[in-house]
Amino acid sequence: MPTSPAAVRRAEGSWGWAELVRQPAAASGAPPGLFRPQFRRAAFLWVCVTLPVVAVVAVFATTPGRYIVVYALVASGLYTTPALLHTWLAARRAPRPDDVVWWMWLAALVLSYGMGCGMILGVATGVRAGTVAGAAAVAVISLLLMGAVVTMVRSRSGGRAMSVDLVESLMSVIVIVAPLALVFGPRVLDAEAPWYAIPAAIAVPCSVFGVYWAALLYLRLAGDSGAIATIGVALAVLGLINSIGQTAQGITGFALPAVPLLVLQALCMCLLSFIPLYVPDRISPGLDRLPPQDQVRGAWLPAALVLVGLPVLLVTTLALHHTESWATNYSLGVVVVLLVLAALRQLAAVRETRRLYHRLETVNDTRRELLAQVMQHSDDDRHRVAAQLHEQAVSAYASFVSFMQAGGLAASSVAAGRAPMAEASAIVRDGLGRQAESLRRLMLAVQPLQVDRPRSRSLDTTIRAYVDALYGDGGGPLPVVEVDDDLVLDWATETVVLRIVQEAVSNVWRHSRAGRLDVAIGTDGPAVVVRVRDDGAGFDPSAALFESGIGVMRSLAALSEGTVAIDSRPGGGTTVTARLGGPPEPEDGGADGPGPEAPRPILRLVRDGLASSVGEA
Secondary structure (H helix, E strand, O other): OOOOHHHHHHHHOOOOHHHHHOOOOOOOOOOOOOOOHHHHHHHHHHHHHHHHHHHHHHOOOOOHHHHHHHHHHHOOHHHHHHHHHHHHHHHHHOOOOHHHHHHHHHHHHHHHHHHHHHHHHHHHHOOOOOHHHHHHHHHHHHHHHHHHHHHHHHOOOOOOOHHHHHHHHHHHHHHHHHHHHHHHHHHHHOOOOHHHHHHHHHHHHHHHHHHHHHHHHHHHHOOOOHHHHHHHHHHHHHHHHHHHHHHHHHHOOOOOOHHHHHHHHHHHHHHHHHHHHHOOOOOOOOHHHOOHHHHOOOOHHHHHHHHHHHHHHHHHHHHHOOOOOOHHHHHHHHHHHHHHHHHHHHHHHHHHHHHHHHHHHHHHHHHHHHHHHHHHHHHHHHHHHHHHHHHHHHHHHHHHHHHHHHHHOHHHHHHOOOOHHHHHHHHHHHHHHHHHHHHHHHHHHHOOOOOOOOOOHHHHHHHHHHHHHHHOOOOOOOEEEEEOOOOOOOHHHHHHHHHHHHHHHHHHHHHHOOOOEEEEEEEEOOEEEEEEEEOOOOOOHHHOOHHHOHHHHHHHHHHOOOEEEEEEOOOOOEEEEEEEOOOOOOOOOOEOOOOOOOOOEEEEEOOOOOOEEEEEO
16 A cells, blocks of 8 residues: 655654645745745634734723733734744744844744733733833844844845945934934823833834835845735834834823724734745845846935935924924934935945946956857867868879879880779779768858858857957947848858958057947959948058058958958048959959959869869859
């Protein structure tokens, strides 16, 4: 009887909570994560069942003691208790370096749980914890939660500097909290329940900080693991509203309605427990998925913070400076701090941008090096094929020499009663046949891959790559390359065309300081016409030396029975025109190359019938 994998795991004792809640890797249609969707649905059902209970029990929170008990036991404990379990599982199962995030999250939950137990114990015994102890506990919990979010954002920030994000988040906290502190600060210090109002007030700037970083995480994940980022933003926003409401409750001595505030606290705690349930089973990419140039940040956020925050602070100061003597000095101090932070942010952003563009330069250098290697490899392949063709031609020539030598021995062979010419012809025919077959195979081996685009696009790409590799980031001209789509060149002519263009472009790079470079390759009847034009310094062609590259271009053109014409003058740019094959242009007075010659005899191999024949090209 076959045994199921689950039975095997139970038999081996390896079945545990981690396997029970772990998301199966092969689950179809389910997002990858550490927890099964059924477990998430159960948690959501638990929230739906308990929130009405919190609302009902909150009706009886008519005294400060009852409010604290409902706050800690019902509105918080119903959610932190199960959250301890699945946060511990997430910390154990999360991939590195995200596991550190969830250990910090777990530590914050443990402290929150202990703080709630202390509040209940204080109500039961009548011994209330001091304001300093409560404020310290809230500060530590907030630091752990903020540290967890910052750590998660840091691993997804690509090449961006965390210093810029930290400065911007501090600016956002100051811009939002400074007017609130100006209005409500004295009331918090003079609250009827300062032991409750002051710790809640400390959570306000921490919540603003959390809103900024949760939004940052949402933007940098950009759809990957979006659920956890969305819940994080919702938690940060509700946490900010909740901390403001709880501060107001402490200021008024628990005179505000208890039901909405306790339900709001329950919503915050259920979101706090939900976030670990959506931990992905792999590190989701952040800005690392983008090239360096797309990671450069804008400068609109700090500008918007200052432009919006300073007028609000100014209006608040003008409204309170008659009743609060310290308001003016306080606002001036806030403005100075914002200006200093803006300057620090600008310096850090400049360093970050330079670092990102240095990465981009490194990528470009690597790309150019690869292009240069590809082009060099292509040239090497051409040279190897040319060498192979030369070897085949030498072998054919040797066969003809043997044939002629055999013909010289014909008289003595006739006396011996043999047919030497027929025998020699057969030997030469077989040798040339082998050479022809070898050349045919070589032709098949080096033929280009079949592609959907025109063959001429390979010339365009090669020329552009050469210009890019030549100029690099030196501010060279952007080449305009035009190649006739119907142009199909044989291997030898294409090689000559590329080498002439390379020589001409190299001359432009070395001498002309051109701002424009045009390369055109087309046909004129039976001839292939190559033109390279620039708007650079120009020169006197009659005074040019062989080393300038003109002689090299003319030698290359001569291989295809072509000519090279140079049209240039000092200050007027240069145009190099190469005409390969066909008669030269009659009006091209600058052409200097071999003219048309009489057709020369060539040998044509005949596989069947005669061994060889001599004809006109």
